[in-house]
Amino acid sequence: MVSATDLPKNKEEDAASRYHWRRNELALGWSARWSLTARILAVNIFVLLIFAGTFFYVAQYRDRLTGLQTGKYKAMVELITDNLENTPEAEWDRLIGKMGQQTGFRIRIFNSDGKRQFDSWDGQPPTYTIHDPKKDDWQHRLARTLDRINDIVVHASPLSYYQEPKDDRLQAWPEAVTARSQNEMAAQIRWAADRTPLISIATPIGKDGATLFATDNPRYITHKVRRQRFWAMIVLLVVTCVSVGLSLFLARTIVHPLKSLAKAAVRVRLGRAREVKVPRLPARRDEIGLLARSLSDMNTALQQRIDATEAFAADVTHELKNPLASLRSAVDSLEMIKDDHLRQQLIGVIRDDIQRLDRLITDISEASRVDAEMARSSFEVIDLGPLIQGVTKHCERRPDAADVRIAFARPQSGIAVVLGDGTRLTRVVENLIDNAISFSPPDGLVTITTTRDKDDVVIRVEDEGPGVPDDAKEEIFRRFHSVRPSQEAFGRHSGLGLAIAKATVEAHHGTIEVAKRSHGKAGASFIVHLPAAPIIYPTQNGKKA
Structure with a gap:
C-alpha cells in the first residue's frame, strides 16, 4: 500500500509533478514517434555505421604502404646509381638488364638530350605486366568500383593514370624533368590501368647530364588493401547480423510484453476489468516482470474496489429503502388517521425515520470519503x-x-x-x-x-x-x-x-x-x-x- 505521505499534499506539489512529467515526456523530442523496436535497432545500427565508417580509411593504409614502398625503391635506385657510376659506360647495357631482372624494375637512362639511351627491357623479358582491366572478371571490376567510392568519400588525392608515351623521351616524364633540373632524386605515383599503383623514381647519374628512370608496378599493395577490406566487410556483415538479431530479440523481450500489458490496460479502461487477466510473467525477474506483476496487482485491487463499490451501492440502496418505505407508509396513513393520539404516533415514526435517514446519509457519505480523503x-x-x-x-x-x-x-x-x-x-x-x-x-x-x-x-x-x-x-x-x-x-x-x-x-x-x-x-x-x-x-x- 502506498503511503499517503508519498503523494502530493497540495496543488503546488501536484502542479510541479505534472510539469516534470510533461518536461520528461517532451525530452524525447523528434524521436517520440518512434517505436521502441525502431529505437533499439537505430542505436545498434548507428554504432555499426560508425564502425563501418572506418573502412573508408583503408586509403590511408594504402598510402602508408605505398609510401613505404617508395622509400624502399629510392634506396634501391641509389644502389643502382652507385653501381653504374662505378662501372664503365660500355658495360651499362648488360648491367642495367641484369639489375632490372634482379630488382623487378624497368630501368631507363636518358642522355643529356633527353633521348632514351638504355632500357633494361631491351633484349630481356618484361619484369612486370600492366593488366588490361577489360579482361578482368566482375570481382575485380567490383573491387575497382569500391576503390573509387572509397577515394571519393575520404577525398583522397587524385592520381593520374600511367600511360607509355609514343615518343619515350625524358620530357614525357615530369619527375625525370624535375630530377634533372633540380639535380636530385624525384618520385611519382600513378595508377595503372587496372588501378594498381605504378611507382617511378628519377635521379641524375654521371657527369654528362644523364638521368636514370626506374618504374615498377607493386600490385601486392592493392591486393593487400583489398584483402583487408574484404575480411573487414565479412566481419561487419557477421557483426551486423548478430547485432540485428540481438536487437530484435531484445525488442521482442521488451516490446511484446509491453504491448500485451498495454492491451490489457486498454481493456480495463473500457470497463472490462473483470474479464481482463493481466499477464504476471512470473518467469521474468527484470523490470518488465516487475511492471507486469504490479499491473496485475493493480488490476486485482481495481476489481476488488469495483466489487466493493457495487456491493456498497447495493447495501446503500437496501438500507435506504427500509426507512423510506416506513416513512412513505406513515405519510400515506397520516392523511387517513383522524385520531390525534395515532397521528402523534405516526408523526413520531416519521421523525425517527427522518433522523435515521439523516444518520444513514451522513455515515454513508463519510464511509465513501474515507479512502479518497486518506490518500490526500x-x-x-x-x-x-x-x-x-x-x-x-x-x-x-x-x-x-x-x-x-x-x-x-x-x-x-x-x-x-x-x-x-x-x-x-x-x-x-x-x-x-x-x-x-x-x-x-x-x-x-x-x-x-x-x-x-x-x-x-x-x-x-x-x-x-x-x-x-x-x-x-x-x-x-x-x-x-x-x-x-x-x-x-x-x-x-x-x-x-x-x-x-x-x-x-x-x-x-x-x-x-x-x-x-x-x-x-x-x-x-x-x-x-x-x-x-x-x-x-x-x-x-x-x-x-
Whole structure:
C-alpha cells in the first residue's frame, strides 16, 4: 500500500509533478514517434555505421604502404646509381638488364638530350605486366568500383593514370624533368590501368647530364588493401547480423510484453476489468516482470474496489429503502388517521425515520470519503494520550452514556505518538467507544488503554457486554453489519462505524481486531495497532535531557 505521505499534499506539489512529467515526456523530442523496436535497432545500427565508417580509411593504409614502398625503391635506385657510376659506360647495357631482372624494375637512362639511351627491357623479358582491366572478371571490376567510392568519400588525392608515351623521351616524364633540373632524386605515383599503383623514381647519374628512370608496378599493395577490406566487410556483415538479431530479440523481450500489458490496460479502461487477466510473467525477474506483476496487482485491487463499490451501492440502496418505505407508509396513513393520539404516533415514526435517514446519509457519505480523503491527507505527529482523553470526556457527557462508566489510563507523554490524521483518528476512537457503550450493560465499565509494544502503539477498548462470537469477528467490520444489542432503539446505528474505523486504521498502515477479554471476563476487546512515530525526547541546551 502506498503511503499517503508519498503523494502530493497540495496543488503546488501536484502542479510541479505534472510539469516534470510533461518536461520528461517532451525530452524525447523528434524521436517520440518512434517505436521502441525502431529505437533499439537505430542505436545498434548507428554504432555499426560508425564502425563501418572506418573502412573508408583503408586509403590511408594504402598510402602508408605505398609510401613505404617508395622509400624502399629510392634506396634501391641509389644502389643502382652507385653501381653504374662505378662501372664503365660500355658495360651499362648488360648491367642495367641484369639489375632490372634482379630488382623487378624497368630501368631507363636518358642522355643529356633527353633521348632514351638504355632500357633494361631491351633484349630481356618484361619484369612486370600492366593488366588490361577489360579482361578482368566482375570481382575485380567490383573491387575497382569500391576503390573509387572509397577515394571519393575520404577525398583522397587524385592520381593520374600511367600511360607509355609514343615518343619515350625524358620530357614525357615530369619527375625525370624535375630530377634533372633540380639535380636530385624525384618520385611519382600513378595508377595503372587496372588501378594498381605504378611507382617511378628519377635521379641524375654521371657527369654528362644523364638521368636514370626506374618504374615498377607493386600490385601486392592493392591486393593487400583489398584483402583487408574484404575480411573487414565479412566481419561487419557477421557483426551486423548478430547485432540485428540481438536487437530484435531484445525488442521482442521488451516490446511484446509491453504491448500485451498495454492491451490489457486498454481493456480495463473500457470497463472490462473483470474479464481482463493481466499477464504476471512470473518467469521474468527484470523490470518488465516487475511492471507486469504490479499491473496485475493493480488490476486485482481495481476489481476488488469495483466489487466493493457495487456491493456498497447495493447495501446503500437496501438500507435506504427500509426507512423510506416506513416513512412513505406513515405519510400515506397520516392523511387517513383522524385520531390525534395515532397521528402523534405516526408523526413520531416519521421523525425517527427522518433522523435515521439523516444518520444513514451522513455515515454513508463519510464511509465513501474515507479512502479518497486518506490518500490526500498530510500526516503529522500526534500524541494519542491527549486525543483519547478529549474523546473520552466528550463521550461521558452524552445522554446515552449516563449509566455507563468510562475509564482511560492516560499514558506517559511521548509514548503513544503516531503519524496520522488527527481528525480521522478521533473518529476511530469515537466509533470504538460508541460501540462499547451501546453493548455495555447498565453500570457497565468501558476501559481504554494505550501502550507501546516495540514499534507499535496499541489501543484497547474493552466493554462488559456479551462479547463477539468467533464466527462474527470478521463480519462486524463489514459495512451495514446490523447485529445490535436488543435494548438499543431501532435505527440508532447505521452499521458503518466499525467499517469506517477499519478503513481508517488500515489507511494509517495499522490493523484492528476484536478478541475476548483476558482472564475469562465477559465482554469484547477491540485492539488497534498503529505504527509508532520516533520518540522525540525533550532537550536542554541542545542535548538530550
